[in-house]
Amino acid sequence: MGQGQQEKVATSLAGAVSEEISASLAPVDAELERRYPGDPGTRQPVHTVYVPGDAFAADTLRSWGDQALAALEQHAPDAESFAAVLGLSDDLAEPVYARVRAKLEREPVEDLRVDFEDGYGPRPDAEEDETAARAARLIAEAYRDGTAAPYMGIRMKCMEAPVRDRGIRTLDIFLTGLMENGGLPDGLVLTLPKVTYAEQVTAMARLLEEFEKTHGLERGRIGFEIQIETSQAVLAADGTATVARMIQAAGGRATGLHYGTFDYSACLGVSAAYQASDHPAADHAKAIMQVAAAGTGVRVSDGSTNVLPVGPTAKVHDAWRLHFGLTRRALARAYYQGWDMHPGHLPTRYAAVFAFYREGFEQAAARLVAYANRADGDVMDEPATAKALSGYLLRGLDCGALDVGEVARATGLTRADLEGFAVPRRADLTVSAK
Numbered sequence: 001m002g003q004g005q006q007e008k009v010a011t012s013l014a015g016a017v018s019e020e021i022s023a024s025l026a027p028v029d030a031e032l033e034r035r036y037p038g039d040p041g042t043r044q045p046v047h048t049v050y051v052p053g054d055a056f057a058a059d060t061l062r063s064w065g066d067q068a069l070a071a072l073e074q075h076a077p078d079a080e081s082f083a084a085v086l087g088l089s090d091d092l093a094e095p096v097y098a099r100v101r102a103k104l105e106r107e108p109v110e111d112l113r114v115d116f117e118d119g120y121g122p123r124p125d126a127e128e129d130e131t132a133a134r135a136a137r138l139i140a141e142a143y144r145d146g147t148a149a150p151y152m153g154i155r156m157k158c159m160e161a162p163v164r165d166r167g168i169r170t171l172d173i174f175l176t177g178l179m180e181n182g183g184l185p186d187g188l189v190l191t192l193p194k195v196t197y198a199e200q201v202t203a204m205a206r207l208l209e210e211f212e213k214t215h216g217l218e219r220g221r222i223g224f225e226i227q228i229e230t231s232q233a234v235l236a237a238d239g240t241a242t243v244a245r246m247i248q249a250a251g252g253r254a255t256g257l258h259y260g261t262f263d264y265s266a267c268l269g270v271s272a273a274y275q276a277s278d279h280p281a282a283d284h285a286k287a288i289m290q291v292a293a294a295g296t297g298v299r300v301s302d303g304s305t306n307v308l309p310v311g312p313t314a315k316v317h318d319a320w321r322l323h324f325g326l327t328r329r330a331l332a333r334a335y336y337q338g339w340d341m342h343p344g345h346l347p348t349r350y351a352a353v354f355a356f357y358r359e360g361f362e363q364a365a366a367r368l369v370a371y372a373n374r375a376d377g378d379v380m381d382e383p384a385t386a387k388a389l390s391g392y393l394l395r396g397l398d399c400g401a402l403d404v405g406e407v408a409r410a411t412g413l414t415r416a417d418l419e420g421f422a423v424p425r426r427a428d429l430t431v432s433a434k
Contacts, residue, residue, distance in 0.1 A: 010138075020277065035295075035296065038175060038295060041422060043398045044299050044398075045193070046338075046349065046414075047109075047110060048337065049109050049111065049113070049339075049341075050112070050113040050341070053114050053154075056135055058141065061148075061399070062108070066109050067346065069101065069105070072104075076316065076317075082096075085299055086320065086321065091360075092358060095123055096351055096355050097351075100347055100351050102400070104346060105121050111149060113191055113210055113282065114139075114155070114168050116131070116157060116167075117155050117157050117193050129169070132174045134173075135154060139152050139417075140182050140185070141181070143185040148359075150187050151188075152185070152187055157170065157193070159200035160194065160200075172211070184217070189223075189225060190222070191227055192226055193260070195233050198249035199249070202249050202347045204253075205249070205250050205251045209214060219263065220251075220253060223250075223255040225254070226246055226247075226258070227258045227259075227264035228258065228289055229259075229260030229264050230267050233246070234285050235246050241288055241291075243257060243289055243292045243293075243348065247298055248324070256300070257289045257292075259285060259286050259303040262306065263340075264282070264303075277304070277330065290335075303338065305323055307319050307341045308344065309348075311391060311412070320345070325343055326338075328352045331352065331402070350399075353401060354399070354400070357392070357402055361396065364389045365407065368386060372413065373414075387422055390420075393407055393411070393418055
């Protein structure tokens, strides 16, 4: 055979067969792209803090950070004592402690929700009107002067009949207030609680669409989180997964599924003493949420603990160990976000998150380098794993667990390179590494 000539290979199917199959699957291809666009590639906060509407003030974020720092000073004033409480290894103690303190000084809260639901309680309409308007004004001011958290918004009342009108009115006042004070911030997040039927999600989506039309906003500009707090939100009466229906009912507006530890546990009859995010009932609900959300671009968030780190040092240390352990457990299960109920939870939230990313940093970096260079190693990774490895590093960078310089030195990759691996085209995930 002459140089440059290729050996002819035998086939049995006519080209028309492939064309016909491709044509028949074109609707499926379009449906895959619509329903499963993949992760949006944007930052996901490591937690959500909620503050009752009447307690929210201009200094709330700084106050939470200062209270958390004060708790460290009182109950774990140095890296050694903090590491001893949480069981951190010697090599992690100083880097984690230093980063926790820096985080509390620089960005104590990543995501804040002004609460008009359980944490707010029934109020006269005029009072809630004013509180919603004030929340909009304060959040707008925070974004203007650079003191805002990366993400901020409200949790409204649910779509059930007794509080529906009140919830809609509060949402309207809040969004209108933002528009009157400079427009909707990029970090705006809304939370719809106690959802039981997909139709309630559809109603929320319609509300937001009408608001966008009224103000000439781009369709789909406003998204929202769905809080999973009832058994009906997980399993419908016909046995299907309601939460999957809810994602579709949102019409592309759903940004997150948030597990509500205590309402969901109570709905299933779990005794108060055993209501926790590591209860088997919680694991079952979150596993269904996770599978339903996979590939849709909707993120899943864990719930919270109601054991507060307050009182004598021994009691604070016990609460810290519990919170740290629950947070680490959630991270290992790919729930990268949770809810924090008290400033004293911030030190252990960030300690758990920072330790999680720092202890796996070197291995993740080495594996990603080997993949990028197609080098031999003791693990053969594929594109889907490279996606997970780069996502791990990006989340570590976003929260402050890792520094840009150390990631660049370890991988030789820029953030843009990491993002390319973390949010690949769908076809890239079907091709094995060569």
